[in-house]
Amino acid sequence: MPPRKPSRAQASAATSAPDPRFAEQPSLFDEAAAAPPAQAAAAAHPAGAPSAATGLRVQAPGQRLRSPAGKAFERERERIERLRQQLQTLDAVGLAHRAQCAQRLAPLQQQETELRRRMVHALDAWFDGARKGLSPTQLALLRQIVIAQSHSLALAGDADMAALHDRRSPQTLAEQRRERAQAMHQELQQDFADALDTELPAFDPDNPDASLHATIDHLRQRLSEQDELKKAKRAQRQARRKPSAAQETAAAHLADADATLRLLYRQLASALHPDRASDAAEVAQKHALMSAVNAAYAQRDLVALLELQWRAELVDPEHLERVGEQRLKSLTLLLKQQAAALERDRQASQQRWCAEFGLPPYIAFSPTSLHDMLQDQLEDVQATIDTMQHDLQQVEALPSLKPWLNEQRRLMRAAEREQQRLADFMAWD
Numbered sequence: 001m002p003p004r005k006p007s008r009a010q011a012s013a014a015t016s017a018p019d020p021r022f023a024e025q026p027s028l029f030d031e032a033a034a035a036p037p038a039q040a041a042a043a044a045h046p047a048g049a050p051s052a053a054t055g056l057r058v059q060a061p062g063q064r065l066r067s068p069a070g071k072a073f074e075r076e077r078e079r080i081e082r083l084r085q086q087l088q089t090l091d092a093v094g095l096a097h098r099a100q101c102a103q104r105l106a107p108l109q110q111q112e113t114e115l116r117r118r119m120v121h122a123l124d125a126w127f128d129g130a131r132k133g134l135s136p137t138q139l140a141l142l143r144q145i146v147i148a149q150s151h152s153l154a155l156a157g158d159a160d161m162a163a164l165h166d167r168r169s170p171q172t173l174a175e176q177r178r179e180r181a182q183a184m185h186q187e188l189q190q191d192f193a194d195a196l197d198t199e200l201p202a203f204d205p206d207n208p209d210a211s212l213h214a215t216i217d218h219l220r221q222r223l224s225e226q227d228e229l230k231k232a233k234r235a236q237r238q239a240r241r242k243p244s245a246a247q248e249t250a251a252a253h254l255a256d257a258d259a260t261l262r263l264l265y266r267q268l269a270s271a272l273h274p275d276r277a278s279d280a281a282e283v284a285q286k287h288a289l290m291s292a293v294n295a296a297y298a299q300r301d302l303v304a305l306l307e308l309q310w311r312a313e314l315v316d317p318e319h320l321e322r323v324g325e326q327r328l329k330s331l332t333l334l335l336k337q338q339a340a341a342l343e344r345d346r347q348a349s350q351q352r353w354c355a356e357f358g359l360p361p362y363i364a365f366s367p368t369s370l371h372d373m374l375q376d377q378l379e380d381v382q383a384t385i386d387t388m389q390h391d392l393q394q395v396e397a398l399p400s401l402k403p404w405l406n407e408q409r410r411l412m413r414a415a416e417r418e419q420q421r422l423a424d425f426m427a428w429d
Helices: 040-046 066-126 136-155 160-168 173-193 208-240 244-269 280-298 302-311 317-322 325-357 368-395 400-427
Strands: none
Touching: 066 136, 066 160, 066 302, 066 325, 066 368, 136 160, 136 400, 160 173, 173 208, 173 325, 244 280, 244 302, 244 325, 302 325, 368 400
16 A cells, blocks of 8 residues: 655644632741731621631732742742643543544544455455466465454454454464563563563463563562662661751751641631531531542642632631741742642643554644644545555456556565665664
């Protein structure tokens, strides 16, 4: 079949509104500040207004943290929001493209598969003794094509093609699988067994897949053990070293952030206790909020906890100027860790989508690149369908079958030469 043209996607190359801002109450950030008396709290918060509570506070809209520590806190919080939106966008784009593939590409691929099956059966019919006129060389080429096409269909789960392949091939699919598994087992033995100082499980030719999986699991376990040993030795070396001033400061900030996170969680748990609800509807609301609080605390999600505090109406913007610099630095460290985890999630999500759709790493994951790639795939599959429909007519009669076989021989030889040139190029030093 003719070579495919360069994809449109290969010609192309390769977002967020901030949420309400956050501040804290003096009991967390200004330990020297006294809590306001109940009368002052009641005057500051009339009936129906958000209640004041001791602890971390979400900053009211329109206000900003003016200090350098506050600005750093804001930057990390906004970075987290951007990463979350990027994750949502990635999933939305990926799901939309998956739906487009299922709607437009999958039917054409099914049609192509059915045409391949028809082609295999049409070519296999020429091995019937009643149909003559082909030379031994032509029959050998015909058998080679039948074996190759039925093999690819059998690997996709077509039992009929698997039986046909085993009938025409000198080596059954089971024999091929056993041979490949044994060769891989030998390679793993040579490449890893000595380096990891271990003996691999013996290969069982009657259960090649199970043997190969057992070998891989054994190597993974051994690698994990060595990794844990290296970590333990590294931890021992670090324990013997005196921590630097920067390390001590970072540890203090992290401990302070952990304490703040626990305090915020306890504050929310107290405010959302069912005993504080006045009716069944409020009980249900507090239960839903508390479930979200538990999930956020388990993930150390400071931003989510602050947002939940806003939803729980534990807001007091009056103490914005009392935010402690050191406490903000500690919380900023916590936000940086959360942002780093989100960045890893974003990269992993993009890699999963690119792998699912076969998008090359040098092409940006975007609606435009996915659309262009889908258009290329649709054109390629349609071109293959048109070619196979024409070929099916060619292989039905002997006068047109012989020229068709000659053309297939020419294409196969051209492909072999190209593969050899590529192998020579890769081997060139």
